[in-house]
Amino acid sequence: MDISTTVNGEQVSGEVEPRQLLVHFIRETLGLKGTHWGCDTSNCGACVVLMDGRPVKSCTVLTAMCEGHEIRTVESLEVDGELDPLQQGFHERHALQCGFCTPGMLMTARALLDENPDPTDQEIRTAISGAICRCTGYQNIVSAVRWAAEHESATKQEI
Amino acid sequence: MAVVENLPSPSTERPIGFGRLKRKEDARFIRGKGTYLDDIELPGMVHGAVLRSPYAHARIVSIDTSAALAHPNVAAVVTAKDLETLGLAWMPTISYDTQAVLAGDKVRFQGQEVAFVIATDEYSANDALALIDVEYDPLPAVVNARKALDADAPLIRDDKSGQADNLASPTWEAGDERATERAFAEADHVVSRDMIYPRCHPAPLETCGIIADFNPETGQLDIYNGNQAPHAHRTVYAHVAGLAEHMIRIRCQDIGGGFGNKVPVYPGYVCAIAGSIVAGVPVKWVENRSENLMSTGFARDYIMRGEMCSKDGKITGLRVDAIADHGAFDSTAQPTKFPAGFFHIVCGSYDLQASHVKVKAVYSNKAPGGVAYRCSFRVTEAVYLVERMVDALALEMKADPIDLRMRSFIAAEQFPYETTTGWTYDSGEYAKTMDVAKKIAGYDDLRREQAEKRARGELMGIGVSFFTEGVGAGPRKHMDILGLAMNDGADLRVHPSGKAVVSISAQTQGQGHETTFAQIVAEELGIPPEDVEVRHGDTDKSPYGLGTYGSRSTPVSGGAVAVVSRKVRDKARMIAATMLETRPEDLAWEKGRWYVKGDPEKGAMIEDIAARAYSGEPMPADFEGGLDAQVIYDPPNLTYPYGAYIAVVDIDPDTGHVKVRRFIAVDDCGVRINPMVVDGQIHGGLAEGVGIALMELISFDEEGNCLNSSFMDYLIPTALECPDFELGETVTPCPHHPLGAKGVGESPTVGSPPAIVNAVIDALYEPHGVEHIDMPCTPARVWAAMQGRPEPPQ
Amino acid sequence: MQTPAPFEYERATSVEGAIAALERLGSDARIIAGGHSLLPMMKLRLASPEYLIDINDLAELAYIREQDGEIRIGAMTRHVDLLKSELLARRFPLFRDAETVIADPVVRNRGTIGGSLCQADAAEDLSAVCSAAKAQVVIRGAEGERVVGMEDFHVGPFMTAVGAGEILTEVRLRMRRGAGSGHEKVERRAGDWAIAAASAALWVDGGTIDDVGIALSAVGVTTIHLTRAEELLRGKPPSDELFAQAGVIASEDCSPSADGRGPIDYKRHLAGVLTQRALRRSAARALSEEA
Structure with a gap:
């Protein structure tokens, strides 16, 4: 079937199988490998992208459902060489180790800060509770999201 | 030790050497630009999928692949029969057992590999699995290790000639049985406990996978695979597939977590290689989550009975009888001479009079593995047992669990300390570390709070554990895997501009090697860490070594990098002497520079020496030029990190729900190269410990069906179950490691489960008389224990 | 990863259209809303519908409003919107209690009240919430609408009063004092x-x-x-x-x-x-x- 959607601000269209999962459209069809997958039951959050600004698990959304909707992936966070404060915060606060959960965490946290620019630690923990990190024990992720919240308006810098 | 004095302050933002340096590897990961296995696409690549057994134990009557082969997108379907013709039907495990690549005679666990489909795409490969018709003749299954030893238990390994029972290896012993009997005979107090360290799973967020790309024209086999030991894998593939080792190249790019799960060679890998050899195109195979949980390396599954005794208020003796459940094939990861791994480190941190340990190993109709999960070869089971036993003994003696530990510790002046089971602990100041933890926790206040809450009917528990681990395998004279010495190589080249590349055999899965190892070179050569590039994960471009697991990166590869840096430094000294027209012995070293003793103004920086090394200027006599070196590092001993952990839990008296409110972890891992990375490792390991203690479990029903085959039922803690961890540290350098460092990655996972279970028992013993509860401490299991009927996990 | 078996897909643009599609395609068709129950089952090949009728774009079914002494919730209202609704929090705070513990925040962005009720998994929270709140549900078919009380909604395991060719469109909660x-x-x-x-x-x-x-x-x-x-x-x-x-x-x-x-x-x-x-x-x- 034909599909036309917006990914990272660009209109994309093409022919896909109705059963194609959004995560595969992003990774295979568009070649955006920053979105990962880690399970088959929508429990791990590695595949989180934004759909109309809300984080969704792209392993449990059909590409076909995205017709006319806007998708944002981790690749959209850095703009013209400027990192998103969350990206910077994850680096500053050692909020990643193997890096596999990082894109999903970043997108989940992006949506949180867009809605709640000054979240408490508990609000951050709740917001990321649909995403599993096996490496960090979450503490530094919470700290990184706080860092980003505090630096949202500050000058973004290249690593 | 000098190394400690040289340490920069941990708060140094951009250290030349050691310190909290932010990670180099972050730049790609925060942009989603890492390259994990499934991100790699090769031209003409096809996709594999594995058909797995629905039965735990069954004879295979027939396999009909015709319908699958008729699928328009299917290129091939491989079965055991096809592999037999290639000599690939069975493969060796890392414990000298054999494992079926694809089951031909019978299946021996649910999820075992039966057929391999190759199709143009993943969706078609999955569709074709449903088209393969396998007829099974089900057999009775055994999933309980004790029942596997019954005389009438079904024989699982009838493929092994001479195998008449389900024993996987002869009973293995350590310590002194008679001396232990004496210790118990003389004791004031004796306790015993039966406990299970249940089967759990490392479950890295990225599942296992491979791309095999065999080139029939050149005979070259290129493998892309996220594994923890690429060089060892290459050697195994050379043996298994009969290929020339130098014509195999393994590239491990970014790995989405390993935790031991990515140590073994799995049947799916061999199938993909066979598929590529047969089809002549690259074959990709990536596990789904259920395959990962049902068939790849699990952890633990130890059934243990411990007895501990004391005399004059001090722990004196320990007796342990354990059964290791290996599943259907013994693919446990351990050095050859240690069939029960390092389990006999079970005498812990205590100055015992005697101990004796016995371990039996059995086969069962469960997945093979036993590959750790952030554990140095069964150290985790050992620490859990001894730390639970100490608490049991403290209850019996009506002693405070910290006081009993303090009285029984090996004293600082006793190091190096020979344990009653034969380990030589390198260094430690246990009481000091315990004190730091006690102070951070506010232990006495916690006890007061607990007493008040108890009076109100609330359940609060404080649990302590003090662990000593042996990590960094290991000395060549004691340790090998499949005959390969557990040494690591390092190759350091300083280029004419003074920028360096260090190639290592350790294989990062998130541990930050690209940063930490650069810091070691930076520390030793006095150049900025950003001028050091760390190469790893490509067997063509890195020196031979056994990889990263068992917390061995810093102890072994870290040692290799320190030694190779010092070799380069010595070489630089020769060149500097020529440059400065003096003798090498007249030069002194300061970070980054050799200078003339007595005339510090006169010296040469490393980058000047490097330029000279490659130049046409005069060189020292017999000097080949260049500034580089290679080493193989053979560690003289394991390193023995230790730590004091305190958990505080609250339990809902009506529902049995356990909340870890606080967790204090004071680790002593010797000198910390990058304290930020060390803290990160500890955080992550503690979260995994919380998971194991409270929720992670691989269980089976009587028929051998795996009950935890997806993330809906294999529960991993989220941000809401993990407290803010409170860390502390003491630094007791390792006397035999070139940097004074010890391994640390696994310490938190080793040390935290007993602290949490001790806390649960601490909450429940007085009001409910609960003496023991097996993990995981789920609400239902805690509630059952409160009703007076604790149940072992299935 | 696991992938669903092939199916035909149809995007509904109106409730009437969705009902017509159900009638036309018969028992091999399934409505898909948020998909967080159905898609995992399809990936595990525990469900293999031949046709999926996607109602995600039916904005007309996404609302929480006060009308005629009732709170009316459109079937496509997502968990996150139930969680955030101040009206529900004031009148029926059990919704917020439940929504803070249903799945996780990301899943709550997709899952819907209609999907939850129609899946009728006994372990699912909203069925109990709506039952306790004495909700009524509106079920629409080609013949028109009928209103069913929650006491008559569950007819068996994973089975509801929603019949062939019908769609659950609305949940109604009567507002009473005290x-x-x-x-x-x-x-x-x-x-x-x-x-x-x-x-x-x-x-x-x-x-x-x-x-x-x-x-x-x-x-x-x-x-x-x-x-x-x-x-x-x-x-x-x-x-x-x-x-x-x-x-x-x-x-x-x-x-x-x-x-x-x-x-x-x-x-x-x-x-x-x-x-x-x-x-x-x-x-x-x-x-x-x-x-």
């Missing part, structure tokens, strides 16, 4: 399905319980409506003793089975504990509302 409600759940871990959960709603008038709804999740093959306990409570002043008796009935009247979440006796025990807690919370809210 209302208080609560939802209590015990789970193995955040985001897990309930080991057991209890929903309660009370309507207090002049210090006595005028009406009450109690329902349990995950302790039977369907959502359990605790009618015997409701009868006990009706007409009496709320008290801890009374709620303890209701808890005893809850333990007796549920029919849990043993699984990885716990044995039968534990789940019966939880049913009692949680029923009491939900009632106590409901009463506290009702009395503060009445005061």
Whole structure:
């Protein structure tokens, strides 16, 4: 079937199988490998992208459902060489180790800060509770999201 | 030790050497630009999928692949029969057992590999699995290790000639049985406990996978695979597939977590290689989550009975009888001479009079593995047992669990300390570390709070554990895997501009090697860490070594990098002497520079020496030029990190729900190269410990069906179950490691489960008389224990 | 990763269109809403519909509004919007109680109230919530609409009153004075399905319980409506003793089975504990509302 959607601000269209999962459209069809997958039951959050600004698990959304909707992936966070404060915060606060959960965490946290620019630690923990990190024990992720919240308006810098 | 004095302050933002340096590897990961296995696409690549057994134990009557082969997108379907013709039907495990690549005679666990489909795409490969018709003749299954030893238990390994029972290896012993009997005979107090360290799973967020790309024209086999030991894998593939080792190249790019799960060679890998050899195109195979949980390396599954005794208020003796459940094939990861791994480190941190340990190993109709999960070869089971036993003994003696530990510790002046089971602990100041933890926790206040809450009917528990681990395998004279010495190589080249590349055999899965190892070179050569590039994960471009697991990166590869840096430094000294027209012995070293003793103004920086090394200027006599070196590092001993952990839990008296409110972890891992990375490792390991203690479990029903085959039922803690961890540290350098460092990655996972279970028992013993509860401490299991009927996990 | 078997896909642009598609395609067609129950089952090949009718774009079914003394919730209203609704939090706070513990925040961005009710998994929270709140649901077919009370909605395990060719379009909650409600759940871990959960709603008038709804999740093959306990409570002043008796009935009247979440006796025990807690919370809210 034909599909036309917006990914990272660009209109994309093409022919896909109705059963194609959004995560595969992003990774295979568009070649955006920053979105990962880690399970088959929508429990791990590695595949989180934004759909109309809300984080969704792209392993449990059909590409076909995205017709006319806007998708944002981790690749959209850095703009013209400027990192998103969350990206910077994850680096500053050692909020990643193997890096596999990082894109999903970043997108989940992006949506949180867009809605709640000054979240408490508990609000951050709740917001990321649909995403599993096996490496960090979450503490530094919470700290990184706080860092980003505090630096949202500050000058973004290249690593 | 000098190394400690040289340490920069941990708060140094951009250290030349050691310190909290932010990670180099972050730049790609925060942009989603890492390259994990499934991100790699090769031209003409096809996709594999594995058909797995629905039965735990069954004879295979027939396999009909015709319908699958008729699928328009299917290129091939491989079965055991096809592999037999290639000599690939069975493969060796890392414990000298054999494992079926694809089951031909019978299946021996649910999820075992039966057929391999190759199709143009993943969706078609999955569709074709449903088209393969396998007829099974089900057999009775055994999933309980004790029942596997019954005389009438079904024989699982009838493929092994001479195998008449389900024993996987002869009973293995350590310590002194008679001396232990004496210790118990003389004791004031004796306790015993039966406990299970249940089967759990490392479950890295990225599942296992491979791309095999065999080139029939050149005979070259290129493998892309996220594994923890690429060089060892290459050697195994050379043996298994009969290929020339130098014509195999393994590239491990970014790995989405390993935790031991990515140590073994799995049947799916061999199938993909066979598929590529047969089809002549690259074959990709990536596990789904259920395959990962049902068939790849699990952890633990130890059934243990411990007895501990004391005399004059001090722990004196320990007796342990354990059964290791290996599943259907013994693919446990351990050095050859240690069939029960390092389990006999079970005498812990205590100055015992005697101990004796016995371990039996059995086969069962469960997945093979036993590959750790952030554990140095069964150290985790050992620490859990001894730390639970100490608490049991403290209850019996009506002693405070910290006081009993303090009285029984090996004293600082006793190091190096020979344990009653034969380990030589390198260094430690246990009481000091315990004190730091006690102070951070506010232990006495916690006890007061607990007493008040108890009076109100609330359940609060404080649990302590003090662990000593042996990590960094290991000395060549004691340790090998499949005959390969557990040494690591390092190759350091300083280029004419003074920028360096260090190639290592350790294989990062998130541990930050690209940063930490650069810091070691930076520390030793006095150049900025950003001028050091760390190469790893490509067997063509890195020196031979056994990889990263068992917390061995810093102890072994870290040692290799320190030694190779010092070799380069010595070489630089020769060149500097020529440059400065003096003798090498007249030069002194300061970070980054050799200078003339007595005339510090006169010296040469490393980058000047490097330029000279490659130049046409005069060189020292017999000097080949260049500034580089290679080493193989053979560690003289394991390193023995230790730590004091305190958990505080609250339990809902009506529902049995356990909340870890606080967790204090004071680790002593010797000198910390990058304290930020060390803290990160500890955080992550503690979260995994919380998971194991409270929720992670691989269980089976009587028929051998795996009950935890997806993330809906294999529960991993989220941000809401993990407290803010409170860390502390003491630094007791390792006397035999070139940097004074010890391994640390696994310490938190080793040390935290007993602290949490001790806390649960601490909450429940007085009001409910609960003496023991097996993990995981789920609400239902805690509630059952409160009703007076604790149940072992299935 | 696991992938669904092939199917034909049709995007509905109106409720009428979706109903027409269901009629045309027959029993091989399934409606897909948020998809967080159906798609995982399709990936596991436990469900293989030949046709999926996607109603995600039916904005006309996504609303929470006050009308004719009722709160009306469109079937495509997502969990996150139920969680955030101040109207629901004020009138039926058990929705917010439940929505903070249903799956995880990301899943809540997709899952819908209609999907949850129609999936009719006995472990699912909203079926109990709607039962306790005495909700009515609107079911539309080619012949028109009918309104069904939650007491008649669950007809068997994973089976509801929604018939062939029909779609659940709306949930209606009658607003009455003196209302208080609560939802209590015990789970193995955040985001897990309930080991057991209890929903309660009370309507207090002049210090006595005028009406009450109690329902349990995950302790039977369907959502359990605790009618015997409701009868006990009706007409009496709320008290801890009374709620303890209701808890005893809850333990007796549920029919849990043993699984990885716990044995039968534990789940019966939880049913009692949680029923009491939900009632106590409901009463506290009702009395503060009445005061």
